[in-house]
Amino acid sequence: MSEVTGKAIDFRLLKRVLKYSRPYRKVFIFTGVITITLAFLAPYRIILIQQGLNDYVKKGDSGGLQNLMFLTIGVVLLHTIIQFFQSYCTSWLGQHVILDIRKELFAKVLGFKNKFFDNSPVGALVTRVTSDIQSISEIFSDGVLMIVSDIVQLLVALAFMFWMDPMLTLFTLIPIPILLWSTSIFSKIIKKAFQEVRVEVARINTFIQEHVTGMTIVQLFNREEVEMKKFDKVNKAHSEGWIKTVWANSIFFPLVEVLSACSLSLIIWYGVIEAVDYNNVNVPIEAFVMYTYLIYRPIRQLADRFNSLQMGMVASDRVFKILDTNENIADTGHNDSNVFKGNIEFKEVHFSYVPNHPVLRGISFDVKEGQSIALVGATGAGKTSIINVLGRFYEIDKGEVLLEGVNINDFKLEELRKNIAVVLQDVFLFDDSIYGNITLGNNNISREEVIKAAKMIGVDEFISKLPGAYDYSVRERGAMLSVGQRQLLAFLRAYVYNPKVLILDEATSSIDTESELLIQKAILKLTEGRTSIIIAHRLSTIKRCDKIIVLDKGQIMEEGTHDELLLLKEGYYKRLYDYQFAEAVN
Numbered sequence: 092m093s094e095v096t097g098k099a100i101d102f103r104l105l106k107r108v109l110k111y112s113r114p115y116r117k118v119f120i121f122t123g124v125i126t127i128t129l130a131f132l133a134p135y136r137i138i139l140i141q142q143g144l145n146d147y148v149k150k151g152d153s154g155g156l157q158n159l160m161f162l163t164i165g166v167v168l169l170h171t172i173i174q175f176f177q178s179y180c181t182s183w184l185g186q187h188v189i190l191d192i193r194k195e196l197f198a199k200v201l202g203f204k205n206k207f208f209d210n211s212p213v214g215a216l217v218t219r220v221t222s223d224i225q226s227i228s229e230i231f232s233d234g235v236l237m238i239v240s241d242i243v244q245l246l247v248a249l250a251f252m253f254w255m256d257p258m259l260t261l262f263t264l265i266p267i268p269i270l271l272w273s274t275s276i277f278s279k280i281i282k283k284a285f286q287e288v289r290v291e292v293a294r295i296n297t298f299i300q301e302h303v304t305g306m307t308i309v310q311l312f313n314r315e316e317v318e319m320k321k322f323d324k325v326n327k328a329h330s331e332g333w334i335k336t337v338w339a340n341s342i343f344f345p346l347v348e349v350l351s352a353c354s355l356s357l358i359i360w361y362g363v364i365e366a367v368d369y370n371n372v373n374v375p376i377e378a379f380v381m382y383t384y385l386i387y388r389p390i391r392q393l394a395d396r397f398n399s400l401q402m403g404m405v406a407s408d409r410v411f412k413i414l415d416t417n418e419n420i421a422d423t424g425h426n427d428s429n430v431f432k433g434n435i436e437f438k439e440v441h442f443s444y445v446p447n448h449p450v451l452r453g454i455s456f457d458v459k460e461g462q463s464i465a466l467v468g469a470t471g472a473g474k475t476s477i478i479n480v481l482g483r484f485y486e487i488d489k490g491e492v493l494l495e496g497v498n499i500n501d502f503k504l505e506e507l508r509k510n511i512a513v514v515l516q517d518v519f520l521f522d523d524s525i526y527g528n529i530t531l532g533n534n535n536i537s538r539e540e541v542i543k544a545a546k547m548i549g550v551d552e553f554i555s556k557l558p559g560a561y562d563y564s565v566r567e568r569g570a571m572l573s574v575g576q577r578q579l580l581a582f583l584r585a586y587v588y589n590p591k592v593l594i595l596d597e598a599t600s601s602i603d604t605e606s607e608l609l610i611q612k613a614i615l616k617l618t619e620g621r622t623s624i625i626i627a628h629r630l631s632t633i634k635r636c637d638k639i640i641v642l643d644k645g646q647i648m649e650e651g652t653h654d655e656l657l658l659l660k661e662g663y664y665k666r667l668y669d670y671q672f673a674e675a676v677n
Contacts, residue, residue: 101404101408104404104407104408104411105230105235105404107407107411108188108227108230108403108404108407109235111188111191111192112184112188112231114187114191115184115187115188118180118183118184119184121180122177122180122181122184122236123236123239125173125176125177125180126177126236126237126239126240126243127239127240127243128173129170129173129174129177129240129244130240130241130243130244130247131243131244131247132166132169132170132173133170133244133248133385134244134247134248134251134382134385135166136163136166136167136170137248137251137378137381137382137385138251138378139159139162139163139166177236177240181231181232181233181236181237182228182231182232184231184232185227185228185229185230185231185232186228188227188228188231189224189225189227189228192224192227192410193220193224195414196219196220196224196410196413196414197220199413199414199416199419200216200220200413202419202420202422203416203418203419203420204418204419204420204484204485204486205479205484205485206418206444206485207416207418215293215294215296215297216413217296217300218292218293218296218297219293219409219410219413222292222296222406223406223407223409223410224406224410225406226402226403226405226406226407227403227406227407227410228403229399229400229402229403230399230400230403230404230407232399233396233399233400235400237396238396238397238400241389241390241396242389244385244389245386245389245390248382248385248386249264249386251382252379252382255378255379256379258361259358259361259379260379262357262358262360262361263354263357263358263379263382263383263386264354265353265354265357266350266351266353266354266357267350269350270346270347270350270390273343273346274343274390277339277342277343280335280339281336281339281340281397281401284332284335284336284339285336285401285402285405286405287332287335288329288332288333288335288336288402288405290332291325291328291329291331291332292329294325294328294329295325295326295329298321298322298325299322302318302322347387347390350387351383351384351387354383354386354387355380355383358379358380358383359380420483420486420504421500422503422504422505423500424500424501424502424503424504424506424507425501425503426497426501426502426503426506427502427503427506430495430497431494431495431502431506431510431591432460432495432591433458433459433460433461433591433592433621433622434457434458434459434460434494434495434496434622435457435458435481435492435493435494435592435622436456436457436458436491436492436493436496437454437455437456437457437477437490437491437492437493438455438490438491438492438493439453439454439455439489439490439491440453440454440455440477440480440487440489440490440491440492441453441454441487441488441489441490442476442480442485442487442488443488444476444485449488449645450473450476450645451473451476451477451480451487451645452644452645452646453490453646454473454477454490454645454646454647455647456638456640456647456650458622458624458638459622460622461620461621461622462622462623462637462638463618463622463623463624463625463635463636463637463638464623464624464625464636464637464638464639464640465624465625465626465627465633465636465638465639465640466624466625466626466640466642467626467627467630467633467639467640467641467642467664467667468641468642468643468648469643471644472642472643472644472645473642473644473645473646474596474626474642475596475626476645477624478513478594478596478624478626480492481499481511481592481594481624482507482508482511482513482594483499483500483504483507483508494507509588509590510590510591510592511590511591511592511594512584512585512588512590512592512593512594513585513594513596514578514581514582514585514593514594514595514596515581515596515597516596516597518577518578518580518581520565520572520577520580522564522565522566523564523565524559524561524562524563524564524565525554525557525560525561525562525563525565525580526538526541526561526562528565528580528584529541529561529580529583529584529587530587531584533588536587536588538561540587541561541583541587542561544583544586544587545583547586547616548582548583548586548612548613548616548617549612549613549616550579550580550582550583550613553576553579565577565580579613582613582614582617583613585617586613586616586617590621591621591622592621592622592623592624593617593618593621593622593623593624594623594624594625594626595614595623595624595625595626595627596626597626597627597628611632614632623636630653630664630667630668633653634653635653636652636653637652638650638651638652639651639652639653639656639664641656641662641663641664643663648663649662649663649664656668
């Protein structure tokens with residue numbers, strides 16, 4: 092949760108938000124001008140009405156009254172037209188500003204290290220990019236410019252009132268100090284309440300996103316009732332956050348109405364005294380009654396505007412915290428991929444996800460161009476971590492990773508990753524067609540190339556049987572396909588990108604025998620002529636590898652071919668192979 096600064100408005104934050112309006116400065120200036128113009132028109136209408144009463148009604152001048160009526164109608168029409176443009180321009184400005192902020196925020200998130208996502212709930216990030224940014228738009232549509240309009244209207248009305256009757260104006264303003272004091276307290280309470288609301292919105296979004304994604308597990312283990320109780324707790328906290336804002340509003344707004352009634356009472360009391368005791372028939376009571384509504388209405392609106400501004404300020408604080416997060420991968424390399432042929436070398440690489448908890452401890456090995464190597468070891472041995480640092484999804488603590496003898500940090504990140512394709516055990520597919528999931532929006536890969544590649548690795552047959560074939564929508568996360576089919580699509584995706592290095596991370600686990608046969612065929616085609624790194628628990632899939640590296644607790648324990656490692660009678664690989672072979676026999 093963001094800390095409460097104690098300030099009603101954080102001008103540092105406001106200044107930063109307003110910077111995003113610079114590309115639209117003409118619209119901003121135009122909106123500011125018509126906003127100030129609008130602030131003069133409402134008080135001026137009251138002057139016209141009072142003039143009609145004093146100069147025409149009391150004197151029976153119907154001609155002058157008629158002319159004044161047409162002038163008043165013109166002012167009202169002008170007020171309506173300007174109000175339309177003000178409302179449209181402020182909303183237009185707010186939407187274009189959040190369009191730019193959302194683009195900047197999403198671009199920032201795209202460049203974050205995987206470590207950031209490990210520690211950040213997805214629901215909270217979704218809240219930042221959606222509802223928090225939407226709240227920022229209200230700073231423009233119902234915030235700064237509208238507050239300026241209300242304040243100017245208030246000052247103009249007071250100026251007219253002092254010009255008409257200074258003493259009556261002072262009587263009218265007697266309740267104002269109480270109103271200003273209560274407004275100050277209200278602003279602090281509402282800011283704290285809105286901060287709590289934004290926290291609870293993020294929590295409820297995170298909870299819903301997580302449980303909708305994991306609904307199968309919830310239902311499989313009959314946890315619906317338990318999870319519903321958890322949701323009730325989160326939902327109640329969200330509701331209580333909003334109730335605090337309602338509580339503050341329910342006290343403040345009736346107080347404004349009471350103080351407004353007090354001002355009206357003072358006007359009537361003073362006006363009657365002036366008229367009866369001092370025979371002053373020109374006391375502008377009618378105008379002051381209207382001016383009182385004109386004063387208190389902006390003050391009441393100011394509270395509403397202030398609510399919108401506070402919500403926008405709290406949201407902007409949370410968005411800017413993401414924008415200011417320094418978790419991006421340094422992309423300062425200058426080498427392109429033309430020099431990269433597939434030679435890889437790890438030299439004394441140390442790596443940890445959490446400081447002082449090393450996962451890789453001085454890993455050193457090399458892979459020659461076109462070779463295939465396998466990484467074997469128990470869960471947590473460091474196999475996947477090697478892949479993570481090779482693609483620079485995480486940064487190493489110590490040592491070097493070299494491609495063609497060049498440190499991977501010296502390659503442009505885009506150039507590095509376009510030459511490395513990874514096929515994971517848990518394949519992620521977007522809610523798109525098969526063709527869209529294969530190309531990932533790359534216009535350089537034609538449909539003909541995709542179909543040709545599918546036929547080469549033996550995937551075309553199952554795709555062609557689907558309704559719509561390559562245009563078949565797989566739905567969110569590929570829900571309409573089996574595990575094996577999703578895996579085959581991952582192989583096809585890797586193949587059409589034609590990488591120099593292919594990485595298979597447990598790509599043949601958790602699939603049926605028929606799919607495994609297709610995948611084995613695809614693997615042979617994919618690994619042909621390119622450097623390949625294969626992580627596998629099934630040792631039968633790595634017998635043909637040029638080298639097998641056995642890992643344990645982040646260190647290399649053994650290294651060699653399948654036959655060489657089997658000769659080590661007390662070796663880790665030999666024990667693992669015998670265990671799997673015995674399981675297969677049984």
